Amino acid sequence: MKPVLELQQVKKNRTGADTRPLFMDVSAQITEPSMIALLGVSGQGKSTLLRMLAALDRIDEGSVRLHDVPQSEMDPKAWRMKVCYVAQQPVMLQGSVEQNLRAVSFLHRIPYEDKLVKQLLPRLGLEHLELGKNAELLSGGEKQRISLLRSLLLRPEVLLLDEVTASLDRGSKELVEQVLQEWHTAEGTTMIWVTHDLEQARQISGQVWFMGEGTLLENSATTTFFDSPATETARNYMQGPASKEQPCLS
Ligand SMILES: Nc1ncnc2c1ncn2[C@@H]1O[C@H](COP(=O)(O)OP(=O)(O)OP(=O)(O)O)[C@@H](O)[C@H]1O
Numbered sequence: 001m002k003p004v005l006e007l008q009q010v011k012k013n014r015t016g017a018d019t020r021p022l023f024m025d026v027s028a029q030i031t032e033p034s035m036i037a038l039l040g041v042s043g044q045g046k047s048t049l050l051r052m053l054a055a056l057d058r059i060d061e062g063s064v065r066l067h068d069v070p071q072s073e074m075d076p077k078a079w080r081m082k083v084c085y086v087a088q089q090p091v092m093l094q095g096s097v098e099q100n101l102r103a104v105s106f107l108h109r110i111p112y113e114d115k116l117v118k119q120l121l122p123r124l125g126l127e128h129l130e131l132g133k134n135a136e137l138l139s140g141g142e143k144q145r146i147s148l149l150r151s152l153l154l155r156p157e158v159l160l161l162d163e164v165t166a167s168l169d170r171g172s173k174e175l176v177e178q179v180l181q182e183w184h185t186a187e188g189t190t191m192i193w194v195t196h197d198l199e200q201a202r203q204i205s206g207q208v209w210f211m212g213e214g215t216l217l218e219n220s221a222t223t224t225f226f227d228s229p230a231t232e233t234a235r236n237y238m239q240g241p242a243s244k245e246q247p248c249l250s
Pocket residue numbers: 015022040041042043044045046047048049088
């Protein structure tokens with residue numbers, strides 16, 4: 001069977017005077033619908049990689065294929081319908097919440113699934129939301145969930161989730177996790193989920209991609225990654241500054 005998604009020697013250069021690549025030699029193959037947690041310290045290029053996978057940012061070298069079709073050979077709009085990025089900082093279009101949700105079907109000429117919207121709003125903890133409300137007035141956490149719902153309406157094959165629960169309280173976060181896990185099971189959607197919440201990564205993913213040292217340093221089953229990471233960089237990442245020896249300040 002053709003892999004769902006394949007990354008071959010993907011490279012991203014930095015902009016400006018710094019000539020070191022942001023990352024290079026990023027290769028991975030997703031052979032079946034998967035839940036992948038994409039981890040790594042801030043600034044490693046996780047969001048950049050997701051944006052490249054979604055054809056929103058240039059791939060400087062290497063290639064990305066969806067079911068063996070290179071991104072470079074597909075119309076970007078058609079690609080983005082299948083490989084969909086949910087941004088770390090969601091952008092609402094002008095207009096109401098409903099207009100934001102309908103924009104997807106309008107743009108991609110697909111039917112608007114009103115029934116699905118009505119089912120998912122309460123499951124995402126948004127039952128109180130007026131669909132006629134100006135979307136720009138939503139809270140950060142409300143925007144994140146509307147942006148996520150907008151992407152689900154596309155029924156993409158690959159969903160790229162960039163810290164989509166970062167602004168949410170614990171209850172709302174758990175609702176989103178549950179919806180996404182059920183969606184993955186029911187629809188067979190592959191999800192690559194950037195998070196700094198290690199407990200979340202453990203719970204939602206079957207595979208971990210760990211970015212460090214300017215590349216995809218580890219690609220292993222979630223239990224393997226957390227129980228016995230292969231590199232010191234990953235071990236340090238998981239320990240975090242809190243467990244390192246603190247200098248005496250007194
Ligand atoms: N459009 C851009 N132009 C120039 N530099 C950029 C751009 N986008 C990101 N960068 C730089 O690329 C590096 C990686 O950024 P990126 O947002 O991908 O990291 P990240 O791993 O997602 O970090 P975080 O965990 O903080 O979200 C950073 O140094 C950032 O400043």
